[in-house]
Amino acid sequence: MPRFVPALMALARVLLTEGADTRRAKQLIETASSINPENVVVLLLLAQLLRLGSIEVEKDFLRAKALYEKILTCLPNEPEILIGLSWILMEGDSKVQKDFIRAHQLLQRAFKLDSLITAYPLAYLLT
Numbered sequence: 619m620p621r622f623v624p625a626l627m628a629l630a631r632v633l634l635t636e637g638a639d640t641r642r643a644k645q646l647i648e649t650a651s652s653i654n655p656e657n658v659v660v661l662l663l664l665a666q667l668l669r670l671g672s673i674e675v676e677k678d679f680l681r682a683k684a685l686y687e688k689i690l691t692c693l694p695n696e697p698e699i700l701i702g703l704s705w706i707l708m709e710g711d712s713k714v715q716k717d718f719i720r721a722h723q724l725l726q727r728a729f730k731l732d733s734l735i736t737a738y739p740l741a742y743l744l745t
Contacts, residue, residue: 623657626650630663640667641674658692661685662699669706679706680713697735700728 626646633643644667650660665685671677686703693699704724710716728735 621649621653623650623654623660626653627660627663634663634667637672639674640672643667644675658689661689662702665689665702669702677711679709679711682706683714695727695731697728697732700724700731701735704728 627650630643630646630650633639633646644664647660647664647667650657651664654660662685665682667675668678668682668685683703683706686699686706689696689699690703701724704721706714707717707721707724
């Protein structure tokens, strides 16, 4: 297995794009994360995979939330991060309590930064 983070990420993206083997993609991303635990690109892809889940990868809102929070400290004005975290807070599960007030605050910040990509999650929250 390669130990070079860009190679691991490229392989993981190919697997995710093709929908071929999300479990293997998660393993590659986890390896990249262990090599470089501060790499926000790696953390974001892992957070997204854990938030969305798949047939092969179970959703893990608690871990995804922690990853989004970590990334948010580095990139506080990145709409994609604000939106990802807001989805977790809107959906919640047995380990992550729903928090519509914070989700709304995050989406308002994201909307000020990029109103186009924020429109759908904001409409979802308001319905």
